[in-house]
Amino acid sequence: MRRSPADMEEARRILRTRFGHEDFLPGQAAVVAALLEGRDALAVMPTGAGKSLLYQLPAAMGVAPVVVVSPLISLMRDQLRGLARSGVAAVALHSGQSEEEHGAALAAIADRRAKLVYLAPERLAGDGTIALLRAAGVALLAVDEAHCVSHWGHEFRPDYARLGEIAARLGAPVLAVTATAGPRTRADIIASLFTRAPEVFVSSFARPNLRLSFRPRGDAAGRLTRFLRRREGESGVVYVNSRRKADAMAATLRGLGFDALAYHAGLDAATRAAHQDAFFERAGVAMIATIAFGMGVDKKDVRFVVHADPPDSIEAYYQEIGRAGRDGLPADALALFDPRELAGRFGFAPPADDPVALGETERRRAMARLCLTPACRFQTLLAAFGEESGRCGRCDNCRGGLMALPRRAGLVALGWRVAVLARFAGAGAERLDEPEETPTPAAAASVSLEPSVSLEPKEEPLSVAEERLYRRLLLLRLDIAKRRRLPPRAVASDAALRRLAVTRALDGESVIAAEAFLRAVAEA
Structure with a gap:
């Protein structure tokens, strides 16, 4: 698969003629160049940064077939539609196909007509599938949503854990891509998936157009109603943690005059499709959704994302707020939290010999810290991904200057109260204001108003x-x-x-x- 550096000019030509882009987005060119030279790569790029192009472009250049591991049938279908418009031959193997569609896909792979082959990890794991792909001479294995490989990723899936072994059997270079992987998750992906050290590309996670805000839930219905009233006519997503809440909240908001629709896995396929179409076609729709409404949502003018229930990890939070402001214009992200629920995240320590439980617990605790920090929200968020930054100037903790000090002090007090509740739940004297990993630049640069949640007195004498x-x-x-x-x-x-x-x-x-x-x- 090794190509000459001159092929980057050919890559730019195909980028314009096949994909309709004048040039690469930041970070794309370096990854494509590494793949054309036959190197393994891990690319961590935020939502909207063009991760799919990293494996589609080499396939369009003849580096084929490229096998793409994708977690959702809907994502496969979306990408197949886009590739059809670009004139790149692509097929998928998944459970939603008819026998005729499945047979046609198998024939295209066997005849080496398919430049891209999409399939879920469960389908790839079969011996017959691996033999078929080996015979076709796989040129690149691309693992989408690669955080699913890691116990520390926010969506660990056991079938993804077998991909390292499968990659070795296919014998092709490997590309892993994800929008959400901090340093620990990246290290786990590398250890689990690659047989040789990959080049690691991490793009900036900064989103200068997003304004982050966090509030104790309190009167959640009142907070949400006031928030939406100020944004009437704008489209957005309100995330909740259950199907029942999605239905009830959508009904309540409709009763108040909002164009609100529910979306979750419990709805029949026709209703889900109708609600999704309305969200894309009508202005001012508020989609009240579980995490079932997420991957593949590419509506450019989403002006807000609200978390009526905080997600279980910073990675999930970042991925979900990434649906807002993809047109580059200002957008808002509001998260509501219950201090008692946050205390529960610190209340019980998982077994030390259970990496899945350890990963889950630390992700939940990191999200709790983001809710409670009086420091810059975006600085704290970026630090979780290993990125240094200054204060964003836009989040609720940055706005207001000295006038914001009492409110930020209130967050410190709230953090102490959460610590006390956590101790009653069995957390001991654990600190809630900093992660368990190595202290980050953002932690060091956080506002000096932030004390430790541990209330043990210092031994050193005071000046x-x-x-x-x-x-x-x-x-x-x-x-x-x-x-x-x-x-x-x-x-x-x-x-x-x-x-x-x-x-x-x-x-x-x-x-x-x-x-x-x-x-x-x-x-x-």
Whole structure:
């Protein structure tokens, strides 16, 4: 499969004539060049970055057949329709085919007419399928949604775990692509899927047009109604965690005058198709959906994504908010959470010898930290993918300048309350404000208002400035306690005040921020 560097010019010509693109999107050219030179590659690129082109373009250039492992029949069908328009011969093998369609696909593979072959990992695992593909001389094995290979990926699928063995039997170069894989997941993909070290390409996950906001759920119906009222006439997705909620919420919103439709796996195929068509064809539709409405959704003008229930991982959250603003215009992502539910994510430690349970637990905890952090949301999110960044300036924790300090302080107080609830659930003294992996640049750059959730006092003596601020906070706490008729430690513990004093320097702005924090703790 090794090609000369001059073939990149041919790649650009085919990119224009077959696929209708003037040039590569950022990150695509380097991956295509590696594949044309016969190297293995892992490409981590955000939603909308053009991952499918990475394996479709080599196939159109004659590097064929390319076998594409894809998790959903709907994704296969979407890509087959696009390839038909581009004039690239492609077939699929899946359970939704008629006997005639299945036989035609097998014949196209055997005759080497098919440039791309799409199939699910379950179908690829059969000995007969592997023999057929080996006889066809597979030039590249492309694994889409490659995070499914990893126990640490947010959608681990056992059938994906066999792909490393199957890749070795096919003997072809391997391309793994995913939109959501942090450093630990990437390492697991490499160990599980590749027999030789791949080139790793990680594109930026920054989405400058997205505005992230998180709120305690409280009156969820009221919050959601107000949010949608401000966006009437705009299309978006509201994610919930059950079919029952999707149906009930869609009905409630319709009763309030919104164009709201439900989408979940419990609906019959005709209803799902009708609702999906309406979402794509009508302006102002709010799709109330479970995660069944996700992969393959490519509507450019989605203006908002709401999580009425937080997803189980940062990766899933990022993938789902990636449906918004794909036209590059501003879009909003709002997530509602229940502090008690977040505490439950820290309450029980999984067995140390169960990698699936460990991966699931840490993903859920990382998402809880994102809900509770008073630091920049996008900075924290990007750090989970191993990417350094400055403050985004657009999220709810960045907007408002000094005026936002009390609200951010309230998040710190809420984090402490979650920690207490988690301890009752069996979490011990686990810290909720930082991940278990190596501290990231974003954690180091987070706002100095963020203390540890662990309330153990520091052993080191306080400096003169710290001691002065500590005593000032003790007096302020006493004043608050008297006015509220509470014991002082019911307002904030000595350890909490000591930690706060250590995190602030004794200048005017710091004292204001510290006092605002203490008042927010008392009112939270």
